[in-house]
Amino acid sequence: SQQGEEDPQALSIQEGENATMNCSYKTSINNLQWYRQNSGRGLVHLILIRSNEREKHSGRLRVTLDTSKKSSSLLITASRAADTASYFCATPGLSGNNRKLIWGLGTSLAVNP
Amino acid sequence: NAGVTQTPKFQVLKTGQSMTLQCAQDMNHEYMSWYRQDPGMGLRLIHYSVGAGITDQGEVPNGYNVSRSTTEDFPLRLLSAAPSQTSVYFCASKGQGQTGELFFGEGSRLTVL
DSSP: OOSOEEEOSEEEEETTSOEEEEEEOSSOOSEEEEEEEOTTSOEEEEEEEETTOSEEEETTEEEEEETTTTEEEEEEOSOOGGGOEEEEEEEEOTTSSTTSEEEOOOEEEEEEO | OOOEEEEOSEEEEOTTOOEEEEEEESSOOSEEEEEEEETTTEEEEEEEEEETTEEEEOSOOTTEEEOOSSSSBOOEEESSOOGGGOEEEEEEEEOSSSSOOOEEOOOEEEEEO
16 A cells, blocks of 8 residues: 655646645654656655654755655755656655655656756 | 666566566665566565565565575566566665665566566
């Protein structure tokens, strides 16, 4: 069963615009991760946010976590064509650790030049 | 630094045939895992290992076997392939600690006719 659910499923924006995607989850977590997957490639880790953190930045990425709403958002600022990819959130399974991550279905982002 | 290497990248099998997907990592990671990725289903954990000689089942283990004789290698075996096993398979590893990012291979696309 899916723990994380991203929305929107697909997002199309122009270069330079900001892209926001959301992830909701069902159970209590101690961390949440975001990954990027370019077409035909493996996933690449973007950022991990812990349950005691509300916001985290990495370059043009900003991740927020609201444990009361069981949701997280990933903001990509000043998007580029190279940001075109699918983005996934992942949360620990019932074990509470990252041995059995549960993945959302992803948001497909298209950044148009 | 090669990271996580998967072979083969593409494979076509007939129903009932057997094969092994190879995964090797050179980062001395204790944890290794296999996922399958299907449209509309997201990433699903097949098997994982927390060290040499230790393996455990994930969400969808049926039809797959694994073993971990060395820290570096974690092969995935399909004993009798079925069309339902047509998918893209990813191997991923991570270092010690309960959290931490996963490093993914580039994937192996398997088609079972």
